Amino acid sequence: MGELLIEAKGLKKYFPVQKGLFSKNNSFVRAVDGISLAIKKGETLGLVGESGCGKSTTGRMIMRLLAPTDGEIWFNGKDISKLNNKQLRETRKEFQMIFQDPYASLNPRMTIRELISEPLIVHKMLTKKEREKRVHELLEYVGLTSYHANRYAHEFSGGQRQRIGIARALAVNPKLIVADEPVSALDVSIQSQVLNLMQDLQKEFGLTYLFISHDLSVVEHISDRVGVMYLGKIVEITDKESLYGNPLHPYTKALMSAVPVADPRMKRERIILQGDIPSPSNPPSGCTFHPRCQSCMEICKTVVPELKEVEPGHFTACHLYD
Amino acid sequence: MENGTVITQSDELIQSKPEKVKTPLSEFWRKFKKQKMAMVAATFVLLLIIVALIGPFIAPYSATEPDYDNILSPPSLEHLAGTDAFGRDIFSRIIEGTSISLYVGLTSVFIGAVIGTVLGLLSGYYGGRLDSIIMRICDVLFAFPGILLAIGIIAILGPGLENVIIAVAVFGIPTFARIVRSSTLSIKESVYVESAISIGAPARRIIWKHIFPGTLSSIIVYFTMRIGTSILTAASLSFLGLGAQPPSPEWGAMLSSGRDFLNSAPHVTFFPGLAIFLTVLAFNLLGDGLRDALDPKMKD
Incomplete structure (x- = not known):
């Protein structure tokens, strides 16, 4: 570990808001508003946050499925x-x-063989015979067997489909895998199987994951480091132990207090956030979290807090730690 | 767990039975064969195709040789549908005319479908200026009443069966383009297309392998329905004297030649009219059945 695989700097994505037929669009939804993050080789970075905080948009920009409005994405020394x-x-x-969604992400008109070999065909890797072998190999990696190859996606359960999705992603030996809520559509019992599979594959192939989820316990299970997003910004990012053991940002604290604990006698204070997540088209001034923050100060209403290293390796964007 | 094993990864996977892969085609057939009307229509269409192929060999009389001893004779055992003003056996003429009508219907719709589908796919996938241009041209074509457009095209190209095919094809293009464009737009947003982009598939592959198969079911349905309309339009054009020329046993031309004897010999128009009616009806019913069988939302 140590070498950076991917680094995003000042990533922004603004979506224009269409107002009317003739008016020029001059307002934007700031889905992602200046995010910087780095992932080391072989590491798993978890990204958590409420729905609509821009975590999926971040993932899609890093995948370059969306073009960033601003910012750079350095992958292996190249600005992609x-x-x-x-x-x-x-x-x-x-x-x-x-x-x-493993139900929507596999073309219903293709067999599993076609789905898994598609990346190989697209990148002109391997001959037809070798591809066939590779498909079987991949199916076995993800816990399926060769005879599933001739079937169509609709004949599989959600967990199996997600395994097929994983096999498809693995086919071309990628370095980075962006997993956008890969288990949130699955039953809890299947979730852990898929997570374990992902961890096994990571060990075996030295994969690097960007793992996007709203589920704190899932992220804790799989990640090495975790970033917490709120309204298009990263408010805290650090390794798993210090985030879950010693959260600094008031938003992270509130999130942590919402994780259920398997001990009914354990008493603890739950921080209940007031109000809803504000609209990203008209974010609050200063720190975007200030209207809901319990330790809000005067400065928070006007000055945007920068992401600062408060403890070694522990970054947070909060005026409390200035 | 009987033997006390822990649930492992593979437990959920082994249950699927081998054999019998449910392909989209077998699913389609399972749903289609439940629809009686559509099955009857399909059988009739199949019959029409057979008649069109072997027509000249099974027709009891010649379709074009006049027989002046039997002018305008009413239906009888000898002449099942009677004879026309030249004494030609109408039943034989209908049989030989089948291939003309089917040929015109199929080729014109096919040409229109191919061009319309390509335009619709490009228009829907790339959007922007290309989309605007293609769709505005379609709007222009839509603004003409169909038959008028066809007459206009024939006025430019001159009468004849080949030109009827072109005319009918042209006014099928915009409808196909629109249908395909709208399904392209919705499929383009689907996650599996995003997934194909994310693995690095080029646009050509995405359009051809991921979007086109998804639009195919609406194309097939509309194709079938359209054959009926095309046969009808082609017959109308022939009726107006713009299509097949006598003595060709085209159904529309037969109607046209019989209209002078509507009172004295109604069978001369009745039987070709019945042939057109049944054929168009069969294609429409078949189209309905295909739509129900191909619609993924209709489960059983």
């Missing part, structure tokens, strides 16, 4: 945010994605 279409297509074999 500036590649043209053809270069981008070729680079895509380096990073693959696992999608949230």
